Structure formats: C-alpha cells, structure tokens
Amino acid sequence: MHGFVKYKFLLILFLLPSDFTPVCGFNILYVAAVASPSHHIWNRALAFELANRGHNVTHIGPDQDDVPKPHNYSHILLEGVYEELDADFDLNQMATYSALKMMIEFENWCISQCSFSLKSNGLRELLNYPSDFKFDAIILDVTAGACFYPLIQRFNYPPTVGVTPFLLxxxxxxxxxxxxxxVYIPWYCLPYSSEMSFIERVWNFVLTYADVALRYKRQYPEEYKEAVKVFGPNLPPMENLERHISLILANTDPVLDYSHMLPPNIIPVGGLHTKKSNILSEDLKQVVEEASDGVILFSLGTNIRSEKLNGHMQNALLKAFQDLSQIVIWKYDGEINDLPKNVILKKWIPQNDILGHPNVKLFIGHGGALSTQEGMFHGVPMVLIPFLDDQYSNAKIIVKKGVGVSIDLKRITAEYVLSTIREVLNNNKYTENAKNISNIFKARAETPLQRGIFWIEYVIRFKGAEFLNIPLRDLPFYKSSGLDVIVFLIVIMVTLLTLLYKIFSFLLFHCFGTEKLKQQ
Structure with missing residues (x-):
C-alpha cells in the first residue's frame, strides 16, 4: 500500500507542468487606479495570474469586469471616475495639441483622476478594513502618479512592487x-525615432527633463494635498513612500520597444498581456473565414472612440474602405448610414482573438502600446493613426521596425488612407517583418507574465529587494547627471585659459611693447 502511494505521488509530480512552482498563498492588494480600460486589461492579466497561482488578490480600480474571475480574486470599484474624466475629454481637440500642451494636459488629467478616485466609496471601503488587517504585498500602478502611495503607510509598509503598462x-x-x-530614447509624446537630428535631440532633452521636473515640483505636491484630506495630516512626503517600492515591472521589451539600459530594479515584462487567441464566436468566425481576400481589423482601442471622430475623418475612412477587396471589421459604438458592403461595425470585438486568426491581413489602430504589442505578438502588419500621448512614439517604433506605416492625422483624405493601406497590403516586407518579430518574441525561456510573477513572489518572500536599487535612485539630478563635475571642470578650464591668456599678454607687452616705446 505504501509503495502504491509513493508511485502515485511520483506520477502526480511527473504530470505537473514544467513551470509549476508550489507557493503559499499571500494576501495581495493590487492598486490599479488609472482610468484606462487598456491599462486595466494589462493589470488584470497579472492580477488573474497571481490569483491562479493561489494568492488572494484584492484588486481596486475604476473598471468593471464582465469576465470569469478566479475564486480568490475580488474587485473593489472606484466608482464614477470615468464619468467625471470623460466630461472634459475632446478627442478632436486633443489631437491638435503640441507636445508641451499634451504634457501639461496629461498631468492635469492625472491630478483630476487622483481627486475623483480619493472621493470614491470604493476607497472608503478599503480604508474601513480593520487596522490590523495584513496585506503581504501591495502592487501599485505608478503610471498616473503617487495618489495611492499612502496605502503603503495605511497597511504598515508591506513589500511593494510598482507596475506600469505605459511602456517605460x-x-x-x-x-x-x-x-x-x-539622445536616443524619444520622449513619449514626440513623433521621433531613436535616430534624431540635433534640433530633435534638443527638444527631446528639454521635454524629457521638463516632464520629470513637473512631476516632482507640481503633480506630486498637488496629489499630496488631495491625499492629506483622506489619509490625514501625518502623511509622509510622496517621495518617501515611493522609496519603499522595491522594483518596477515595466511594459517594455527590446523586441517590441526601444532597447533600454535598465538598472536591476526595473524588470522588463513587455507584452505581459499577450496570449494565444481563443476560438472566435460563430458569427465572427464565419465572417473572418469566408472573406476570400482576407480581413482588416480597424480598432482605435478603448480610450479613443471612433464614433467621436469628426465627419471629415469618418468620411475619408469610409471612402477608402469601400475601394478595398478585404472585409473591414470596425470597432464602432454606433451606426453609420450608407455603410459600404465590405465594412462591418461591432460595438465590441475580441481584438486579441481576431488578430490571432491567419486570415487577418492588416491591423489599423491608433498606436496604443498594448494594441501594437498584440499586433506584433500575432505577426500582423499595421497601419497606425496616432492621436495623442505615447501613440506617436509607438507608431515610430512600428515604422522603424518595418512592421507598418503611420498616417498623419492632420493630412487624412480618402486617397491618402487608401494608398497607405495598399502599400502595406501589397508589400510583403511588412508581413515578413511582423512574422519575424513574432517568432523572436515568442522564442524565450520564460514569458513576460512568468517573469513578472516570479519577481512579485520574490519580493514578498524576501520582504523587499532593496539590494536591487542602485545609488542613482537617491541622488539629485545634478549629481546623477554629473552636472556638478562638468560645471566644475568647465570653471577650472576657463580659469586656466584666462590665466594663460593674461600671462601671455603680459609677456608680449613687456617683451615687445617696451621695444616699440624705445624706438619712439
């Protein structure tokens, strides 16, 4: 009997998946308060996987889910945030903003989101947890700022991990x-690539550091004022709370993004949300598989609504689509009169699942990070129409990698859109490059999701990972950049040159000037 149990146990071990690692379940608070459905999709992938690993996950954020959830996953809703923010969102106006204007508007948006979120009943529910309630770890989406950093103090400084779906x-x-x-990493709102002219590098330098300065000097203080109203006057500075965060899981990857020189405490998990496609529903499956010339998927993501595009843009797109032989599936929450026969409107689409179908020939999108990563994961060439923020930089990445072409929103006409689409459809290099990137991305020892889970569990087990931090994290800008040393050396050099000039002038005057005086 004992022998049977022994062999049964060995059989179970043999049948376990190769990446299975037994862990004890931890209580994890996942704070994903950024009001962006695409960010939620990325964070949800990580939160669900943590729950599937046996951890108890409490997820707080402004998005509601209509998907099956793990039994040990619970969600606290930050209600009303979208309604408040959408009131001031004008897509057509924002598309005309300069890079500097976008920077300021994005930070205003972050501050407003902070204010609305802190007033929600959802946060009040979380703060009403017993004072001795223990979370073994906190995961914070740090993309929109420091608004929820005070939860670190509220729950007695558990090990904390930061995440950002916003690339890096x-x-x-x-x-x-x-x-x-x-010098080579473009600021996220600029339409530059890694190869910049001198003037572009000047603008990129100024805006990159201006963005950092505004976060520290304007946004953090404003969010601190809002947080004190909720968490009380004994709140440490936001910078002090941020210093408790052990590491960052960033949605960046050298295959999908630009290559970065990263310190040990920034872990690249780009494309963490990407996955194999599921079987399509019968109606979509029929449309996709019966399209003799293939399918084009057109989706502007979750934050940009196609129905809010102005009439000129919509008419230009429709005229271009009607001259194509492919079926165009357009994510569109509304109705259009006189719709071309080859265009199908859908209020909601399973984007990942459609992109994974082999009959999809092209993806037309807005250049959002998650959408472009899904396109590259499935090896689908793209035509991108960036509207705001990081979409310009993401579109440049796609162009640089030879996976697609970008459309200038301000120049949109039916002829321009049609010629761009045909350029990508009729040139095999875009499809070949997309398939190559897909194969490279998938050929790795671990998936980005597995890497993210490993580091979260690592931080929990060892109560943090302070040793991963490099000294630059605690140095002011003038030290970390070496600016003080550079200025010192320049001063020394100028002083020496000035001294040499005076000595040389003195010698010239006394050696040659006196001779001239004698001759006179």
Missing part, C-alpha cells in the same frame, strides 16, 4: 534610478 515613461524610470537617455 521617463518620469517612472528616473524615479527608480535609470539614467535618462534623451
């Missing part, structure tokens, strides 16, 4: 000790 923005990387590289 300059203000996040700088706060965690990365040396900024404006």
């Amino acid at each position: 923005p300059s203000y996040v990387s700088y706060n965690f000790g990365k040396q900024l590289s404006p």
Whole structure:
C-alpha cells in the first residue's frame, strides 16, 4: 500500500507542468487606479495570474469586469471616475495639441483622476478594513502618479512592487534610478525615432527633463494635498513612500520597444498581456473565414472612440474602405448610414482573438502600446493613426521596425488612407517583418507574465529587494547627471585659459611693447 502511494505521488509530480512552482498563498492588494480600460486589461492579466497561482488578490480600480474571475480574486470599484474624466475629454481637440500642451494636459488629467478616485466609496471601503488587517504585498500602478502611495503607510509598509503598462515613461524610470537617455530614447509624446537630428535631440532633452521636473515640483505636491484630506495630516512626503517600492515591472521589451539600459530594479515584462487567441464566436468566425481576400481589423482601442471622430475623418475612412477587396471589421459604438458592403461595425470585438486568426491581413489602430504589442505578438502588419500621448512614439517604433506605416492625422483624405493601406497590403516586407518579430518574441525561456510573477513572489518572500536599487535612485539630478563635475571642470578650464591668456599678454607687452616705446 505504501509503495502504491509513493508511485502515485511520483506520477502526480511527473504530470505537473514544467513551470509549476508550489507557493503559499499571500494576501495581495493590487492598486490599479488609472482610468484606462487598456491599462486595466494589462493589470488584470497579472492580477488573474497571481490569483491562479493561489494568492488572494484584492484588486481596486475604476473598471468593471464582465469576465470569469478566479475564486480568490475580488474587485473593489472606484466608482464614477470615468464619468467625471470623460466630461472634459475632446478627442478632436486633443489631437491638435503640441507636445508641451499634451504634457501639461496629461498631468492635469492625472491630478483630476487622483481627486475623483480619493472621493470614491470604493476607497472608503478599503480604508474601513480593520487596522490590523495584513496585506503581504501591495502592487501599485505608478503610471498616473503617487495618489495611492499612502496605502503603503495605511497597511504598515508591506513589500511593494510598482507596475506600469505605459511602456517605460521617463518620469517612472528616473524615479527608480535609470539614467535618462534623451539622445536616443524619444520622449513619449514626440513623433521621433531613436535616430534624431540635433534640433530633435534638443527638444527631446528639454521635454524629457521638463516632464520629470513637473512631476516632482507640481503633480506630486498637488496629489499630496488631495491625499492629506483622506489619509490625514501625518502623511509622509510622496517621495518617501515611493522609496519603499522595491522594483518596477515595466511594459517594455527590446523586441517590441526601444532597447533600454535598465538598472536591476526595473524588470522588463513587455507584452505581459499577450496570449494565444481563443476560438472566435460563430458569427465572427464565419465572417473572418469566408472573406476570400482576407480581413482588416480597424480598432482605435478603448480610450479613443471612433464614433467621436469628426465627419471629415469618418468620411475619408469610409471612402477608402469601400475601394478595398478585404472585409473591414470596425470597432464602432454606433451606426453609420450608407455603410459600404465590405465594412462591418461591432460595438465590441475580441481584438486579441481576431488578430490571432491567419486570415487577418492588416491591423489599423491608433498606436496604443498594448494594441501594437498584440499586433506584433500575432505577426500582423499595421497601419497606425496616432492621436495623442505615447501613440506617436509607438507608431515610430512600428515604422522603424518595418512592421507598418503611420498616417498623419492632420493630412487624412480618402486617397491618402487608401494608398497607405495598399502599400502595406501589397508589400510583403511588412508581413515578413511582423512574422519575424513574432517568432523572436515568442522564442524565450520564460514569458513576460512568468517573469513578472516570479519577481512579485520574490519580493514578498524576501520582504523587499532593496539590494536591487542602485545609488542613482537617491541622488539629485545634478549629481546623477554629473552636472556638478562638468560645471566644475568647465570653471577650472576657463580659469586656466584666462590665466594663460593674461600671462601671455603680459609677456608680449613687456617683451615687445617696451621695444616699440624705445624706438619712439
């Protein structure tokens, strides 16, 4: 009997998946307060996987889920945030903003979101947990600022991990000790690539550091004022609370993004949300598989609504689509009169699942990080129409990698859109490059999701990972950049040159000037 039990146990071990690692379940608070459905999709992938690993996950954020959830996953809703923010969101106006204007508006948006979130009943529910309630770890989406950092103090400083689905923005990387590289890493709102002219590098340098300065000097103080109203006057500075965060899981990857020189406490998990496609519903499956010339998927993501595009843009797109032989599936929450026969409107689409179908020939999108990563994961060439923020930089990445072409929003006409689409459809290099990137991305020892889970559990087990932080994280800008040394050396050099000039002038005057005086 004992022998049977022994062999049964060995059989169970043999049948376990190769990546299975037994862990004890931890209580994890996942704070994903950024009002962006695409950010929620990324954070949800990580939160669900933690729950599937046996951890108890309490997820707080402004998004509601209509998907099956793990039994040990619970969600606290920050209600009303979207309604408040949408009131001031004008897509067509924002698309005309300069880079500097976008920077200021984005920070205003972060501050407003902070104010609305802190007033929610959802946060009040979390704060009403018993004072001795223990979370073994906190995960914080740090993309929109420091608004929820006070939860670290509220729950007695458990091990904390930061995450950002927003690739790796300059203000996040700088706060965690990365040396900024404006020489070749474009600031996220600029339509530059890694190869910049001198003037572009000047603008990129100025805006990169201006963004960091505004976060520290304007946004953090404003969010601190709002947080004190909720968490009380004994709140430490936001910078002190941020210093408790052990590491950052960033949605960046050298295959999908630009290559960064990263310190040990910034872990790249780009494309963490990407996954194999599921079987399509019968109606979509029929449309996709019966399209003799293939399918084009057109989706502007979750934050940009196609129905809010002005009439000129919509008419230009429709005229271009009607001259295509492919079926166009357009994510559109509304109705359009005189819709071309080859265009199908859907209020909601399973984007990942459609992109994974082999009959999809092209993806037309807005250049959001998560959408472009899904396109590259599935090896689908793209035409991108960036509207705001990081979409310009993401579109440049796609163009640089030869995976697609970008459309200038301000120049949109039917002819322009149609010629761009045909350029990508009729040139095999875009499809070949997309398939190659897909194969490279998938050929790795671990998935980005597995890497993220490993580091979260690592931080919990060892009560933090302070040793990963490099000294640059705690140095002011003038030290971390070497500016003080450079200024000192310049002063020394100028002083020496001035001294040499005076000595040389003195010698010339006394050697040659006196002779001239004697001759006179």
